[in-house]
Amino acid sequence: MSATARLKRLMPTDIRALKGQAPVVVLTAYTTPVAKLADADCDVLLVGDSLGMVLHGLPSTLGVTMDMMILHGQAVMRGSNHALVVIDMPFGSYEESPAQAFRNAARIMAETGAGAVKLEGGVHMAETIAFLVARGIPVMAHIGLTPQAVNTLGGYKVQGKGDDAARLRADANAVAEAGAFSVVLEKVPAGLAGEISRELTIPTIGIGAGVDCDGQVLVIDDMLGLFAEFKPKFVKRYAELGKTAVQAVADYAAEVRARSFPAAEHSFFDEAGK
Numbered sequence: 001m002s003a004t005a006r007l008k009r010l011m012p013t014d015i016r017a018l019k020g021q022a023p024v025v026v027l028t029a030y031t032t033p034v035a036k037l038a039d040a041d042c043d044v045l046l047v048g049d050s051l052g053m054v055l056h057g058l059p060s061t062l063g064v065t066m067d068m069m070i071l072h073g074q075a076v077m078r079g080s081n082h083a084l085v086v087i088d089m090p091f092g093s094y095e096e097s098p099a100q101a102f103r104n105a106a107r108i109m110a111e112t113g114a115g116a117v118k119l120e121g122g123v124h125m126a127e128t129i130a131f132l133v134a135r136g137i138p139v140m141a142h143i144g145l146t147p148q149a150v151n152t153l154g155g156y157k158v159q160g161k162g163d164d165a166a167r168l169r170a171d172a173n174a175v176a177e178a179g180a181f182s183v184v185l186e187k188v189p190a191g192l193a194g195e196i197s198r199e200l201t202i203p204t205i206g207i208g209a210g211v212d213c214d215g216q217v218l219v220i221d222d223m224l225g226l227f228a229e230f231k232p233k234f235v236k237r238y239a240e241l242g243k244t245a246v247q248a249v250a251d252y253a254a255e256v257r258a259r260s261f262p263a264a265e266h267s268f269f270d271e272a273g274k
């Protein structure tokens with residue numbers, strides 16, 4: 001048996017090799033139980049900085065810290081043994097310099113055991129991506145709508161429309177050239193995303209970027225109907241777990257108030273039946 005066959009968790013090189021073979025299946029995961037239920041069906045589990053909004057109630061991803069990403073990254077590693085785990089670098093942890101990015105990415109890799117990091121940015125982050133890759137840290141890039149730049153982008157808007165397509169193409173080519181093993185395209189017109197996907201030799205992972213990307217990613221709480229603060233157009237609800245949970249809580253509250261819970265089967269009695 002080869003060394004790679006014994007190490008069954010997928011690696012960035014395995015994800016790269018899916019290009020032209022099979023679509024790359026990606027979901028976010030932030031916790032051990034969610035990692036456990038998604039691991040077998042996914043190629044990549046992304047510990048996204050969306051966890052700040054989804055789990056911690058923050059208004060954007062800007063308040064997410066290194067410690068939060070590491071804590072949730074460790075939880076996802078404990079709940080998975082098949083998918084590649086990729087951890088988002090949080091806002092402020094990598095933009096200053098390649099050296100700052102390496103210091104923080106190395107800490108994420110060392111303290112979680114994850115296989116790669118993801119960071120936002122195209123042409124302006126290419127030098128940093130190359131710096132990390134040259135030093136042993138696989139990087140997933142993220143271009144188009146980059147939520148950490150919501151304040152300069154003026155909202156969570158589609159990127160790359162009309163004449164702006166040239167900027168998206170330049171970003172895609174720059175991150176691929178820099179050595180990223182894949183790239184997330186977020187909220188990009190489907191036609192442009194398809195063209196970029198055919199042009200690049202690394203897999204594109206779309207979110208709101210149409211069906212011609214090499215893979216797809218969604219926030220798992222969105223597709224399960226657990227996160228309901230907003231629903232971007234790109235989200236398809238595959239379940240309504242939030243509604244199911246609200247009904248379960250209402251049923252529990254009613255039964256406690258009616259003294260119909262707990263029943264005998266949920267209770268303990270001594271030998272005399274007392």
Ligand SMILES: Nc1nc(=O)c2c([nH]1)NC[C@@H]1CN(c3ccc(C(=O)N[C@@H](CCC(=O)O)C(=O)O)cc3)CN21
Nearest residue numbers: 050053054061147155156157219222227230232233234
């Ligand atoms: N739960 C969740 N899902 C996500 O996909 C996600 C996060 N959180 N947090 C981090 C970023 C932020 N993202 C977002 C946030 C909002 C919209 C949104 O509201 N989109 C609207 C239009 C808004 C506008 O045009 O300004 C849409 O209909 O798609 C899209 C992506 C994607 N990411």
Ligand SMILES: CC(C)C(=O)C(=O)O
Nearest residue numbers: 028048049050184217
């Ligand atoms: C939506 C994905 C691509 C992401 O960056 C996140 O979950 O933070």
Ligand SMILES: [Mg+2]
Nearest residue numbers: 048049050088
């Ligand atoms: Mg993110």
